[in-house]
Amino acid sequence: MRELSLNILDVAQNSISAGAKLIEINISEDTCENTMLIEIKDDGCGMNEETLMSVQDPFFTTRTTRKVGMGIPLFKMAAEMTGGSFGIESAVGKGTCVKALFKTDNVDFTPLGDIDSTIVTLVTMNTHIDFAYTLKVDESQFTLSTLQLKEILGDVPLDLPDVVMWIKDYLKEQTQIIRGGAV
């Protein structure tokens, strides 16, 4: 994957397949320590211990169209090759949490890339699921919560073009603010 935001999109698809109602995506950067923690947490069906062990193996997959599943192994590799770490916690009936820690000053660090596109794609393509996206850079942070948006919008869908445009602009502006750039 050329961007970590694509790994996030890919891993979040697993949460969707797991029947999650709420998916939390947390990105936390520490510019002093040069680290980035990415967390994807869902309340889906979860996995038993045996499945949990095997998802990190590229030759395990639940898909039926072919015999390899590269999603989790690729994300794990992306984290570990920067000198970071990777972990998954899961409980049947409770959900799954995938955490990857990256060392951002390592030459093998893959840039985060267009995370806003990942969030917009997830939110607008899965309007029946709720997402809470938090970006934290040092002490500043913002959250986009679809629960909050839906409360305001009522019956108006999140994939309405005007709403999509609002979400795109909101993400862009908030990201610029916490990254310290001018709007």
Added chain:
Amino acid sequence: MKTLEELLAIKAKAEKAMNVREEEGAGTRIVVGMATCGIAAGARPVLSGFADEIAKRNLKGVSVSQTGCIGMCQYEPIVEVFEEGKEKVTYIKMTPEKVARVVADHIVNGNPVVEYTVASIDK
């Protein structure tokens, strides 16, 4: 600055539009493969490309959605177009650049762009 208050204005406008909306046509479904293979090959900008183009042209009765692995990973990004009463058209190795032409020629004017489809492989 985008504020939550602006969403209220969008809501009011949308609700007004909903009341006057005519019965929509039979419907065209555009489905983008979004498994690991599709995403790695560049499906995300293709998906947003379709969504943006449909919104820009204000096309009614056209939906864009995602699916898992279609099973021909070497040809990803793959896009399938389903139209009522017509055979499914499968586009392969899609790019954001190809999206505008597929929307204009196929979705709007009903002429599939054959050279982008899976049927072009054998030629």
